[in-house]
Amino acid sequence: MNADLLVDLDQYRANLAALRTYAPSALQMAVVKANAYGHGMVPMARAARQGGADWLGVATPAEALELRAAGDRGPLLCWLAVPGAPFAELIDADVEVTASGVDQLQAIAAAGDRPRVQLKVDTGLSRNGAFGPQWDDLVAAAARLQEAGSIEVTGIWSHFASADEPENPSNDHQESVFRAAVDQLAAAGVDPGLRHLANSAAAVTRPSSHFDLVRMGIAAYGIDPDPAVHVPEVRPVLTARTVLANVKRVPAGASVSYGWRWTADRETTLGLVPVGYGEGIHRTASNRAEVGFDGNRVPVRGTICMDQLVVDLGDQPARIGDPVTVFGPGDDGEPTAQDWADAAGTIAYEIVTRLAGRWSRTYRGER
Structure with missing residues (x-):
């Protein structure tokens, strides 16, 4: 993966x-x-x-x-x-x-x-x-x-x-x-x-x-200790990224993930993102968080699963293997760890610290 x-x-x-x-x-x-x-x-x-x-x-x-x-x-x-x-x-x-x-x-x-x-x-x-x-x-x-x-x-x-x-x-x-x-x-x-x-x-x-x-x-x-304590001189160090594992067009009325907690009100394209709470992604952010895709933010739909989550791509062109930014510095419009914390009802410390499971790590700027 x-x-x-x-x-x-x-x-x-x-x-x-x-x-x-x-x-x-x-x-x-x-x-x-x-x-x-x-x-x-x-x-x-x-x-x-x-x-x-x-x-x-x-x-x-x-x-x-x-x-x-x-x-x-x-x-x-x-x-x-x-x-x-x-x-x-x-x-x-x-x-x-x-x-x-x-x-x-x-x-x-x-x-x-x-x-x-x-x-x-x-x-x-x-x-x-x-x-x-x-x-x-x-x-x-x-x-x-x-x-x-x-x-x-x-x-x-x-x-x-x-x-x-x-x-x-x-x-x-x-x-x-x-x-x-x-x-x-x-x-x-x-x-x-x-x-x-x-x-x-x-x-x-x-x-x-x-x-x-x-x-x-x-x-x-690069993460503020609290939204009320903004440190403008720093920026986030970590970007969590992956690719679409599946893409499908679904009709209005199609329901998504465990419990059918979201149902499409229109025809739309769904993208499968291959990370979930097994990687430390908060299940409590289901139906609330967003990810970055092709310069836009797209919403998570339905319940976040152990290994995967589903996003609503609307009418954007998408193919299997296209890159997805779960969160990052926000420079390209993607959500930040703080955005995920807000969606999950927690603090940004927990968003980054609990990352585990099947992530690999790539380091830029090694000496």
């Missing part, structure tokens, strides 16, 4: 350069977790290093170790580990790890010779990180272990809950809590090291949160 994700590495590097202008005094971390938001982790990591990213960020130990196995040797932070995580391997691979509690910090300290550790404080997202008395205990343990030479604290960080809503009062609250946590760590005799709080949205809209490093995720891939 000819279903391909075209990834523009030159554009990705250009996006990182453009985003650097928002936080010129801070280091830049390119976040490549979750297979680089669906773009392919190893090629995107390599392009990020070439583009001058100071750090890479991943969620899981497996992601960090995959990057090291692929040859990456630069500063790399891993932040999501469960009991039994391979801390010894991470330390041997010179990966900086995150501690979100005392037990985790002790496990890290026991796994290697003076491992480099960053501490995560929960400032209000109520996800990972230490909060309240847990943070007090983590600070005390970090001070004790560092004094004993068992660890080296290299950073403190947290994550916004509502940075994509710049006026949300939670942003002020979280930044205030973060500043207090930094001061508490310093008061315990531990140099906080790298302080980082800002994600893509905060890097663009909240200069006070830049501190020493900003973490560039979705915006680096």
